[in-house]
Amino acid sequence: MPVSFKDKLVIAISSRALFNLDEGHAIFxxxxxxxxxxxxxxxxxxxxxxxxxxxxxxxxxxxxxxxxGEPKVxxxxxxxxxxxxxxxxxxxxxxxxxxxTRAAFSSGRSPYSYVAPFGAQLFLSTNAEDVxxxxxxxxxxxxxxxxxxxxxxxxxxxxxxxxxxVLFSDESEKIYQDDGLEAFAKNEKKAAHKPLSGGPFKDFLxxxxxxxxxxxxxxxxxxxxxxxxxxxPAHERVIRTLRAWDIRLDECLFLGGMDKAEFLxxxxxDVFFDDQEGHCKSASKHxxxxxxxxxxxxx
Numbered sequence: 334m335p336v337s338f339k340d341k342l343v344i345a346i347s348s349r350a351l352f353n354l355d356e357g358h359a360i361f362x363x364x365x366x367x368x369x370x371x372x373x374x375x376x377x378x379x380x381x382x383x384x385x386x387x388x389x390x391x392x393x394x395x396x397x398x399x400x401x402g403e404p405k406v407x408x409x410x411x412x413x414x415x416x417x418x419x420x421x422x423x424x425x426x427x428x429x430x431x432x433x434t435r436a437a438f439s440s441g442r443s444p445y446s447y448v449a450p451f452g453a454q455l456f457l458s459t460n461a462e463d464v465x466x467x468x469x470x471x472x473x474x475x476x477x478x479x480x481x482x483x484x485x486x487x488x489x490x491x492x493x494x495x496x497x498x499v500l501f502s503d504e505s506e507k508i509y510q511d512d513g514l515e516a517f518a519k520n521e522k523k524a525a526h527k528p529l530s531g532g533p534f535k536d537f538l539x540x541x542x543x544x545x546x547x548x549x550x551x552x553x554x555x556x557x558x559x560x561x562x563x564x565x566p567a568h569e570r571v572i573r574t575l576r577a578w579d580i581r582l583d584e585c586l587f588l589g590g591m592d593k594a595e596f597l598x599x600x601x602x603d604v605f606f607d608d609q610e611g612h613c614k615s616a617s618k619h620x621x622x623x624x625x626x627x628x629x630x631x632x
Contacts, residue, residue, distance in 0.1 A: 338452040341407050343408075345410075345411045345448050345456040345457070346458070347413070347460060347463070349384060351410065352387065369418065370418055373420075373421050374418065374420075377420050378421075384459075385480055386604075389621060390433075392603055394432055396490065400544070400548070401547060405544055405547060407435075409435050409437070409453060411436070411439075411447055411448070411456065413442065443462065454472075455472075455474070455475075455537045456475075458475075459476060465626045473536065478613055480617040487601055488554065489556055490555045491602050492556075492603060492604055493560045493605040495607040497608070498627055498631075499607060501531065503629050505517060505520065508520050528573060531578075532627070532628075533627050534606060534625070535578070541557060542580045558600050559584070559585045560588065560600070561585075564589030568585075584600065594619050602620040604622065605621070607623075610624060610631075
């Protein structure tokens with residue numbers, strides 16, 4: 334009987350997001366593919382150090398030890414490496430005792446097309462082109478930014494999201510960009526009872542919500558937060574939208590344009606997803622951050 338990932342949270346991740354491959358990537362950029370291949374084969378027994386998304390992956394996989402019944406989380410490796418150069422990556426996965434057993438090695442081409450057959454709800458990569466391709470194909474995806482910050486002090490997995498163009502569509506963001514804050518606020522107040530359309534991360538949030546529901550109250554190892562520049566009166570439409578979706582968020586921060594970085598640090602986010610590059614750069618000083626290359630801000 335074929336293996337099925339139905340009812341699982343499935344995350345696809347690139348090798349450069351999972352491990353620090355900067356040295357090998359520099360050889361590829363400066364000396365070419367063959368030099369890179371020779372380097373990785375010569376060093377395939379040398380263990381790679383964790384990359385920017387490594388702590389997040391470790392916490393995600395640890396949920397399987399706590400969840401009732403069968404494992405609820407699957408992490409898939411999607412890599413531009415070949416299977417030849419990818420042996421070092423699998424050796425490192427084994428060394429770090431990560432239960433990752435499935436992978437696609439695409440030998441230089443974008444591996445984003447394998448997000449769908451693996452049934453992944455999220456794709457994390459350091460390659461902006463791969464991320465944009467996945468988003469254009471209708472999947473949640475983000476470019477992991479360089480950061481030396483990780484929330485390893487708490488076993489609880491904490492994930493924070495921006496609202497417009499991430500959890501929600503960019504329909505309201507377009508009004509703000511075109512006509513300004515006053516027109517945006519007026520529109521949101523008028524449309525307060527009309528749910529927003531879903532953005533690229535809606536299905537991922539739904540999958541997280543479903544996983545949270547597997548745990549008894551007070552025992553869930555996952556905590557989610559909305560961290561948005563919206564404020565009253567634009568808050569009501571967001572609340573009513575989440576209610577219409579029947580999706581829970583543990584915390585909602587309506588910041589009215591305040592910088593998000595300190596709030597994310599206070600929340601203790603393991604990762605924060607935002608569509609605006611400026612917000613991402615600010616947040617990455619404090620927490621691991623994924624740039625969602627979607628919506629009017631990235632046109």
